[in-house]
Amino acid sequence: MIKKSIIESALQKALSNGADFSELFLEDSVSSTMQLLDRKIVKSITGNDYGAGIRIFYGHKAIYAFTNDVSEKGLLKAAEAVSKAETGDKRTEVIDLTQTIYDSPHKILIPFNSVPILDKIAFVHSIDNASRNFSNYISQVSITYMEKIQNVMIANSNGLFTQDQRTYARVYVSSIAFKDNQMQTGSEGPGALMGYEFFKKLDPEELGRNTAERAVKILLADYAPSGKFPVVIGNGFGGVIFHEACGHSLETTSVAKGASVFADKLNTQIANPCVTAIDDGTMLNKWGSTTIDDEGSPTQHTVLIDKGILKSFMIDKLGGMKIGLRSTGSGRRQSYKFAPTSRMRNTYIDIGPDTIDDMISSVEFGLYAKKMGGGSVQPGTGDFNFSVGEGYLIEGGKIAKPVRGATLIGNGRDILKRISMVSNDLEHAEGMCGSQSGSIPTCVGQPTIKVDEIVVGGRKEK
Amino acid sequence: MFEKEFQNIRTLAKKHDIIHYDVYLSKSKSFSVKIFHQDIDTFNYSDSIGLGIRVIFNDITGYSYTEKLDKESLNAALLSAKNNAKTVDFKKKVILDNYPLIKEGINIYNKNLVGIPVEDKIKKAKEIEKIALRSDKRIINVPHALVGDNESLFKIANSNGLNKEYTTNACYGLSFCLAKDQEETKSGVYEIMSREFGDIDPQMISKESVQKALELLGAREIDSGNYPVLFNNEMAATLLSTFWSIFSAKTVQEGQSLLKGQLGRNIAHPIVNIIDDALLSKGYNTRPFDDEGYPSQKTSLISDGVLRSYLHNTMTALKDGTISTGNASRSYKTSLNISPSNLYIKPGLSSKSDLRSLFPRCVEIVQLSGMHSGCNTISGDFSMGAQGFYCENGQRKYPIHNFTVSGNFLQMLKHIVGLADDLKFKLSATGSPSILVESLSISG
Numbered sequence: 035m036i037k038k039s040i041i042e043s044a045l046q047k048a049l050s051n052g053a054d055f056s057e058l059f060l061e062d063s064v065s066s067t068m069q070l071l072d073r074k075i076v077k078s079i080t081g082n083d084y085g086a087g088i089r090i091f092y093g094h095k096a097i098y099a100f101t102n103d104v105s106e107k108g109l110l111k112a113a114e115a116v117s118k119a120e121t122g123d124k125r126t127e128v129i130d131l132t133q134t135i136y137d138s139p140h141k142i143l144i145p146f147n148s149v150p151i152l153d154k155i156a157f158v159h160s161i162d163n164a165s166r167n168f169s170n171y172i173s174q175v176s177i178t179y180m181e182k183i184q185n186v187m188i189a190n191s192n193g194l195f196t197q198d199q200r201t202y203a204r205v206y207v208s209s210i211a212f213k214d215n216q217m218q219t220g221s222e223g224p225g226a227l228m229g230y231e232f233f234k235k236l237d238p239e240e241l242g243r244n245t246a247e248r249a250v251k252i253l254l255a256d257y258a259p260s261g262k263f264p265v266v267i268g269n270g271f272g273g274v275i276f277h278e279a280c281g282h283s284l285e286t287t288s289v290a291k292g293a294s295v296f297a298d299k300l301n302t303q304i305a306n307p308c309v310t311a312i313d314d315g316t317m318l319n320k321w322g323s324t325t326i327d328d329e330g331s332p333t334q335h336t337v338l339i340d341k342g343i344l345k346s347f348m349i350d351k352l353g354g355m356k357i358g359l360r361s362t363g364s365g366r367r368q369s370y371k372f373a374p375t376s377r378m379r380n381t382y383i384d385i386g387p388d389t390i391d392d393m394i395s396s397v398e399f400g401l402y403a404k405k406m407g408g409g410s411v412q413p414g415t416g417d418f419n420f421s422v423g424e425g426y427l428i429e430g431g432k433i434a435k436p437v438r439g440a441t442l443i444g445n446g447r448d449i450l451k452r453i454s455m456v457s458n459d460l461e462h463a464e465g466m467c468g469s470q471s472g473s474i475p476t477c478v479g480q481p482t483i484k485v486d487e488i489v490v491g492g493r494k495e496k
Numbered sequence: 497m498f499e500k501e502f503q504n505i506r507t508l509a510k511k512h513d514i515i516h517y518d519v520y521l522s523k524s525k526s527f528s529v530k531i532f533h534q535d536i537d538t539f540n541y542s543d544s545i546g547l548g549i550r551v552i553f554n555d556i557t558g559y560s561y562t563e564k565l566d567k568e569s570l571n572a573a574l575l576s577a578k579n580n581a582k583t584v585d586f587k588k589k590v591i592l593d594n595y596p597l598i599k600e601g602i603n604i605y606n607k608n609l610v611g612i613p614v615e616d617k618i619k620k621a622k623e624i625e626k627i628a629l630r631s632d633k634r635i636i637n638v639p640h641a642l643v644g645d646n647e648s649l650f651k652i653a654n655s656n657g658l659n660k661e662y663t664t665n666a667c668y669g670l671s672f673c674l675a676k677d678q679e680e681t682k683s684g685v686y687e688i689m690s691r692e693f694g695d696i697d698p699q700m701i702s703k704e705s706v707q708k709a710l711e712l713l714g715a716r717e718i719d720s721g722n723y724p725v726l727f728n729n730e731m732a733a734t735l736l737s738t739f740w741s742i743f744s745a746k747t748v749q750e751g752q753s754l755l756k757g758q759l760g761r762n763i764a765h766p767i768v769n770i771i772d773d774a775l776l777s778k779g780y781n782t783r784p785f786d787d788e789g790y791p792s793q794k795t796s797l798i799s800d801g802v803l804r805s806y807l808h809n810t811m812t813a814l815k816d817g818t819i820s821t822g823n824a825s826r827s828y829k830t831s832l833n834i835s836p837s838n839l840y841i842k843p844g845l846s847s848k849s850d851l852r853s854l855f856p857r858c859v860e861i862v863q864l865s866g867m868h869s870g871c872n873t874i875s876g877d878f879s880m881g882a883q884g885f886y887c888e889n890g891q892r893k894y895p896i897h898n899f900t901v902s903g904n905f906l907q908m909l910k911h912i913v914g915l916a917d918d919l920k921f922k923l924s925a926t927g928s929p930s931i932l933v934e935s936l937s938i939s940g
Contacts, residue, residue, distance in 0.1 A: 068583070071750060077831050078580035079559040082569065085544065092536075099541040102563045112543075119539045119614070151583055174751050210874065215754060217874045260720045260900070260939030291532060293639040293674065295681075373540065408869035415674070415681045419866030419881035419900075441870045441879035441900050491870075491879045491900025491939045 036060060038131055040106045041189045044088065045128045047113035049191060052122030053090040053097075056113075057190040059328065060086045060104065061370040065182035066146070070158045071174070073166075087370040088112050092122045094356050098373035129193035136332055138325040139318060142201045144230040146181045154179060157233055158205070164242025165209045169250045173212035175242070180204045181230075188330035196330045202475060203232040204321070204464065207241055211249035218438065220248030220423070225321045225464040225475065232319075248405065248424050251436050258425060258440035258492030264400035265442065265488045266393045266428065270461035271406050273478035275485075276311060276383050277467070278411040279418045279446035284338055284346075285364075286353025286376040287470055295416040295447045296344060304344045305450035308386050311339040313348055315363055315379035321464040322380040322477040329365035329374050336362045338381075339450075350376040368472025375471045382479030386456025393455050393484040395431040401440060401490055402426040402433055408465075409442075416446035441491040455484040497523075497661070501547070501565050502653050508571050509655070514578060516552040518592055518654035520787065520828055521545070527614075528644030531621040540644075548828035551577040555587040561828045591788075591810040592654040598784050598791045600775055604664040606691040609645060612667075616693075617643045623698035624671045631706045632675070634713065640672035640685075643696060652789045662784050668923070669696040675709035682715070682883075682897075684708030689780055689923050708862070712883055715897035720939040724858040724913075725901060726851055726887070729920040729930045731864050736770075736841060737926035738867045739876065739905040743770075743797050744823075744834045745812035752874050754906055758803050764909035766801040767844065774822055774837035781837045781925035788824035792837065795821045798909075807834050840927035844915030851914040851932040853890030859938055860885040860892065861901060876905040899940030908933050 041058055048056035062084050069077040086109060087100040097119040101112045158177045165175045182202040189195045204225030211218050222245050226232040267275055280296075288294035296304060305311075315333030317323050326332050329351050337345050347357070350365030353376045366377035394402065402425065409420025422440040426433050462479035498521060505519055523545045530537045548561040551574065558581025562573040625641035645667035653659040670687040686704035688696065727735065747753040755763065764770075774792035776782050785791050788810055796804050808816070809824030809832060825835035852858065861884040870880040879902040885892040914932035921927035 072586075074586040075584050076586045077559070078583045079561070079829070079831060080576040080580055081561040081829055082563060082573070084563040095536045095539070097536070097539040097541075099543075101543050102545050103543075112541075115541050116539075119541075120536060155583070210752065212751075217752070217754070219872070219874055260902075260937065288639075291637065291639050293637055371542065371544065373538065410866055410869060412683060412865060415683055417865065417881065419870060421866070421869040421879065439877050439879055439902065441866065441881070441902070443866070443881040443898070443900055489898060489900070489940065491881075491902055492937075 036104060036187070038195070040109060042128055042131060044109040044113045045189065045191050047110050048088055048090045048117050049126045049128065051117040051120065052124050053092050053117065054122065054124040054126050055091040055191055057089045057188070057329070058086060059370055060187040061184065063182060063184040065180065068154065068158065068179040070162055070177040073162055075155060083369055085370040086112070087373065088116050089373055090116050091352065092120045094352070095120060096352050096373060100370050126191060128191045131189055131195035132193055133195045135197060136325050138198070140227050140323060140325065142229040144234070146230050149230045157238060160238040161207055161242040164239040165246040168243050168246035169211065171211040171213055171250045171253060172209055172246050174210040176208045178206040186328065188328070190330065194330045196326060198324065198326050200227060200324055201229050203228050203230065205233065207245045209245040209249045211253040213253055216253060218249050218252040220245040220252070223464055226319050227321060227323050228319045251424060252438045255436040255438040258401065258422070258437035258490060260490060260492045262487050262489050264397045265485050265490065266397065266400065266402045267406065267483050267485060268404040269459045269480055269482045271463035271478060272403065272483070273382055273463065273480035274406045274409055274420055275449070276480060277378065277381055277478040278409040278420055279449050281378050281381050282411050282469070283416060283446055285348050285378070286350060286357060289347050290353050290356035299344050302344060303342050305339050305342040306453050307342040308456045309339055309342055309450060309453050310384040311382070312337055312384055313378055313381045317380050320380045320462065320477055321475045322378070327363045327365045328367045329361065331361050331363040331365065333363040333379065348376045348378060350374055366471060366474050368474055372471040377469060377471060377474055378467060378476045380462060380477035380479065382460065382462060383456065383481065383483065385458040385460050385481050388455040388457045390457055390482045393457070393482065394428055394433060396484070397428045397431060400428040402428050403442065411446065418446055419443040437492070439492055443489050443491060449485060449488065452486045453483050454486050457481040497649065498651060501570065504567050504570055505574065508574050512574060512578065514551055514574060516592060516655050518550050518652065520548045520826060521651040522648060522828055524646060524648040526644065526646035528642060529618050529621050531625050531641045534622055534625065536618065546828035548826065549573050549577045551581050552590045553578070553581040555589050556581050556584050557588070557590055558582070558584060559831050588811060589814055591814060592656045594657040595785065595789050595791055602775060602782055602784060604662070604782050606665060609665050609667055609691065609693060612693050620669060620696055620698050624669060624702050627698055627702035628671055628673045628706050631702065632710060634675045634677050634710060635673050635706055636676045637674040638671060639674065640670060642670040644668055652787070658789045660785065660789060664783065666691050666780070667693055667696055669698070669701050671701045671705035673705050673709050675713055677713045680713060680715070682709045682712040687923055712895045712897065715883065715895040718859070718886055718896045718899050718938060718940040722935045723938050724855040725933045725936045726858050726860040727931050727933070728860065728862050729916070729918050729928055730922060731861050732841065732928035732931045733920065733922045733926045734864055734867060735905065736839065736928055737922060737924045738871050739873055740836050740839055740926065741873050742876065743807050745806035745808045745816060746834045748806055749812055749815060754876055755803060755806070761803055762801050763803045763906065764798050764801045765912045767915055768798055768801050768909060768912055769796070769842035770798040771796055771842060772807060772821070772823065772836045772839045776838040779838035779925060780921060780923060783837065786822045786824040787826045788832070790820045790822045790824055792822045807836060809834050836926070838921070838925045838927070840919065840921065841915070841929060841931065843917050843919040843929035846914055846916050848916045848918055848930045849890060851916055851930060852887050854914055854932060857888045859896070860887050878903060878905060899938055901936055901938055903936040908936070911935065
């Protein structure tokens, strides 16, 4: 992408005011997005993102700059801007860059550009047809088709010089059901670190039907009750509970500042012993995987919680220096426009011995949150909230009628201790996670779990 | 600026028989410094450019963008936009016109901001943290003490002779602090944006964030039920910024807004007026023209409870047989859309404490969480985590937490029974006074 000698001089320039580390991240990404709405392709955009980010450290201080001007002059100008932010006493020399290319296990079988555009259009139309054919209540279907190839080059003053290519495929489907001035949405957004073979493996009929079925079910449902009761949370996207309630608080971004409720809890019991949780960047062709992270470290399989005991945080270079631990290959960023920080990859609660039937039958009155919606957490306090996409009442140990409009709220610290049962039906679901270093592909995941008590905000009194 | 690149595009477009097109360029510079433990935590500086192209063929639009501005990349971008126009099977008339300039003078650039030394910005960020930590021993941490500024140039040109640009800049300061008492932790955030560096007052920013965190300590839980709810100005603005898309003509035309067919009807309590004003003095989103180059204006969306207008760009206006409200929005990466400029609920005459006394008891909400998950912008339903105060006889009795507030945004507009005089804008350029809603479901 760019001459080694230019990279070396930019890295050296960035160190010139006494910094102890410099890093260059260069990105050249090409993406295409298409949207189907009203049964028509209404939008088609192709784009090229291109630029470089330079980061330097003075001790635990990070300075970052980015530019689209990746000529020698442009890079040196950005390097000079970061170098002037601070004055240090180090006299660091850039170690000779030696190129290391990690062999990617995430093989791409069918390149996007080998597939005719008409096939891609036919694919999204078949999802749309399946959704609309499911029910007359379906008034609108929006489908976004996305393909992206991100090329990155990372070099640093410790002599690291490496590259990676990430190929992403995703389709996001939203079916809208309408009745008597009420609208409800059913969405799904499967994706992978794969080429066009991902779309070939997907069943468009099932995708259309499932989103439509959920929208209609919620549309016809009564409002959820309010109060505190047991909640059984479904597999797959249900893992958003762990992602929000716990995952973000285990990133060094919040841990290093003591701004996380788990900051001083390493090797202590933070969850019920039935909970084992993992963050894995190595899973083959998974949406949240990469061969190396955005700091050039190979990604890892990281056990966060082992039988309830906190074993590891998710650690990037800078966060690792601050808390005195090694990187877990968790330094990620949306693009060259963001300095990397510790982020999740494919995060999930591991399987347990229980079954859904055991869980449901153990509940006298509660909620079965089969499909979760999105959510957020405030890492400082651990307070989280998320919405239930598809929910049912549980009455007398049996699944009863569907309910809508429920929100689960609580605190990460408390909820982890209240998970009392875990089944073996582990699934993963793709999403985009937004945080300090931008919006990045991640998977959430879990088997079905039971939480003994959680505050449910609905519209009706119990 | 960038006349050479725009000339290259004109030449290349001619060569490829591209007759109808427009070009949107943005160039932005930004700076921010974050302090932690009186030292620089992060220091970001950026200088970036992007250029988006729309090519229109037989009423079909194709898009592309590039961050490389050399002739070869511009050529590739033009060709991909042309190809994309062939993929799309959706015809929609696009108006490319040479719109007039506004007559009003607006002040959106302060040249004095450019020369502020970096050291002064670092000093202010340090003060924010220091003052917050010293103000009360229960303030245990200030995870974010931030000062920054940005400057952006927007330039739009089209094949019908339009070619105009403007530059805007601003600076901001933010404090986010944590207060702890025994096992309870509460947070407080305060942010301010201005075109005068002097307005970034560390004393005020720290004090406000600290007070917000401290006043919630000692929170109790609340019994579930229906209560009159008083949203403070910031939270009312947050609700408006979450649900603004119901006013978008695009959302309406796509069948995703409940306001479809409601023009001229009563959709809110008669005391409610909602306005979008792109010419607002000192507005965060004040500008001479929108992202199609269409001149800015002030638009009344709800007047005395009656829906008067949607937010339009020229495409949605053409379809509805009306004229644009100057609310076209796009970035160089995205297709043409609609967004508000400075959108606000007009303030009333009451003080906030008058509103508190309207009912024997009420719930006052000062923090909301889960806007993106707990709100359905299509159905208007919301259910969000909240914190605030339980009030009786016009007085705050005690702080409350761990509860949700649920309702429907449209139904809520009909049940707004009081508006305070304390209009405040969030950095999202959405503003509101404190509002009192007759009844909402609270569950704790």
